[in-house]
Amino acid sequence: MKSYEVNFDGLVGPTHNYGGLSYGNVASQSNSQQSSNPKEAALQGLAKMKALMEMGFQQGVLAPQERPDVAALRRLGFSGSDAQVIERAAKDAMPLLVASCSASSMWVANAATVSPSADTRDGRVHFTAANLNCKYHRSIEHPTTSRVLGAMFADQQHFAHHAALPAVAQFGDEGAANHTRFCRDYGQAGVEFFVFGRSAFDTRYPAPQKYPARQTLEASQAVARLHGLSDDGVVYAQQNPSVIDQGVFHNDVIAVGNGEVLFYHEDAFLETDKMLAELDAKLGKRGGNFQSICVPRSQVTVEDAVRSYLFNSQLLSRADGSMLLIVPEECRGNERVWQYLQGLTSSGGLIREVKVFDLKQSMQNGGGPACLRLRVALNQTELAAVNPGVIMTAPLYDTLTQWVDKHYRDRLSENDLADPQLLLECRTALDELTQILKLGAVYPFQIN
Ligand code: SUG
Numbered sequence: 076m077k078s079y080e081v082n083f084d085g086l087v088g089p090t091h092n093y094g095g096l097s098y099g100n101v102a103s104q105s106n107s108q109q110s111s112n113p114k115e116a117a118l119q120g121l122a123k124m125k126a127l128m129e130m131g132f133q134q135g136v137l138a139p140q141e142r143p144d145v146a147a148l149r150r151l152g153f154s155g156s157d158a159q160v161i162e163r164a165a166k167d168a169m170p171l172l173v174a175s176c177s178a179s180s181m182w183v184a185n186a187a188t189v190s191p192s193a194d195t196r197d198g199r200v201h202f203t204a205a206n207l208n209c210k211y212h213r214s215i216e217h218p219t220t221s222r223v224l225g226a227m228f229a230d231q232q233h234f235a236h237h238a239a240l241p242a243v244a245q246f247g248d249e250g251a252a253n254h255t256r257f258c259r260d261y262g263q264a265g266v267e268f269f270v271f272g273r274s275a276f277d278t279r280y281p282a283p284q285k286y287p288a289r290q291t292l293e294a295s296q297a298v299a300r301l302h303g304l305s306d307d308g309v310v311y312a313q314q315n316p317s318v319i320d321q322g323v324f325h326n327d328v329i330a331v332g333n334g335e336v337l338f339y340h341e342d343a344f345l346e347t348d349k350m351l352a353e354l355d356a357k358l359g360k361r362g363g364n365f366q367s368i369c370v371p372r373s374q375v376t377v378e379d380a381v382r383s384y385l386f387n388s389q390l391l392s393r394a395d396g397s398m399l400l401i402v403p404e405e406c407r408g409n410e411r412v413w414q415y416l417q418g419l420t421s422s423g424g425l426i427r428e429v430k431v432f433d434l435k436q437s438m439q440n441g442g443g444p445a446c447l448r449l450r451v452a453l454n455q456t457e458l459a460a461v462n463p464g465v466i467m468t469a470p471l472y473d474t475l476t477q478w479v480d481k482h483y484r485d486r487l488s489e490n491d492l493a494d495p496q497l498l499l500e501c502r503t504a505l506d507e508l509t510q511i512l513k514l515g516a517v518y519p520f521q522i523n
Contacts, residue, residue, distance in 0.1 A: 077455050078262030081133040082448040084124045085183035087117040088139030089501045092487045094173040096212045099286030101322040102441035114483035116436030123432050125472045134467040140180040140219045141518040147175050147215045158495035165493035174212035176492045182446040185250045186220045188298045191452035193264045196303030199235045203298045205250030206239035209289040226514040230460040237301045240294055245275035248294040252325035255332035259363040261452040266357045268310050269295035270326035272319055283316040312350040318342050322381040327445050333390040337367045340380055374415050383409040387443030397427040403443045404433045464513030
């Protein structure tokens with residue numbers, strides 16, 4: 076049976092703004108307080124979805140969340156009508172209002188970890204929503220994420236959903252941003268590669284000194300257990316703590332893999348040789364031929380990687396077996412990175428083409444092409460069981476661009492977040508969106 080990697084991209088929500096909320100994420104910190112353009116952000120994301128669909132890749136869409144999250148503000152003690160809750164938060168605790176307005180759910184690589192059916196004990200596709208508990212504004216995503224994923228992948232015969240791990244730092248889980256799957260074919264058993272930043276319980280593993288390591292080894296192990304993965308189909312590796320301290324807050328800022336290929340920076344991991352040997356041996360036992368492309372620091376520094384998001388690219392397999400890299404415009408703007416990419420594609424290796432996308436609105440918060448997509452490998456039967464409303468088509472693209480044009484503002488700054496009208500605009504837009512995507516009631520305002 077034919078199998079596919081389906082990319083589900085996060086649709087940018089109407090409150091996209093630069094809140095400076097992610098300590099350790101250089102872009103988020105340096106663009107704090109700038110005014111944003113939610114309409115442009117959503118259209119940039121949709122243009123990428125459309126382009127991939129037109130190139131023949133399977134493409135889906137993942138809905139944004141209700142923001143401001145009034146229920147989250149109520150849990151923090153703000154009361155009254157919805158408008159009063161927002162007004163009181165704006166007056167007494169602006170940082171909490173900003174956090175409750177974040178459109179961070181657009182970076183759906185952090186929504187969940189997904190294991191395809193060929194890897195799992197019960198032969199179903201498994202999803203574990205990420206608790207994202209390192210940052211308050213992201214920790215409030217997972218309940219709605221679970222409902223949205225449930226509405227997209229509803230058929231229990233094929234899909235199994237797990238709630239987010241316990242919401243404590245020991246089980247810090249950032250989803251697929253630290254998870255890569257290698258395989259010969261999407262429908263065959265593969266090797267799932269979990270990268271962690273620190274261990275919560277084992278002091279032998281070093282930890283970064285400056286910025287937080289968001290993903291723990293214990294969280295990755297729990298996800299592998301929940302998904303019913305076998306030991307010979309899993310490899311764990313530790314991210315180099317010194318790159319976390321240079322702004323590599325997720326592994327997908329320094330490495331990307333697909334099929335049999337890992338594309339990574341020389342400084343990305345600890346004990347790299349041991350890790351590569353284990354990946355090679357385990358994939359070999361599953362009929363695959365593991366290949367790695369190491370980008371040397373002499374050509375691209377960690378700083379270049381963080382600024383350009385070279386590794387936050389989408390590595391896509393084409394029908395002829397060659398690969399295509401989807402990179403953000405910032406890669407073209409960095410001389411060393413661009414030169415490296417020219418060399419890479421002309422060397423006759425696996426990666427033959429680079430396509431550049433303007434995702435500046437998302438990039439300014441540290442979200443590149445790979446952050447914006449959640450990969451789900453599905454066979455034909457499973458693909459047919461996905462809610463068809465979320466699969467990208469030319470008419471859906473047209474409908475969604477019209478929807479964005481109708482509902483989104485083209486400028487948002489911190490003061491605007493206190494405007495109770497923004498909440499109404501957001502709810503009106505999302506109510507319409509759930510009908511467009513045929514999701515049913517998934518948002519707190521639709522349920523309570
Ligand atoms: O969690 N930025 C996100 C970016 C996530 C990128 N995802 C992956 N690498 N997969 C984060 O740091 C910034 C929000 C703000 O500052 O307004 C933010 O949440």
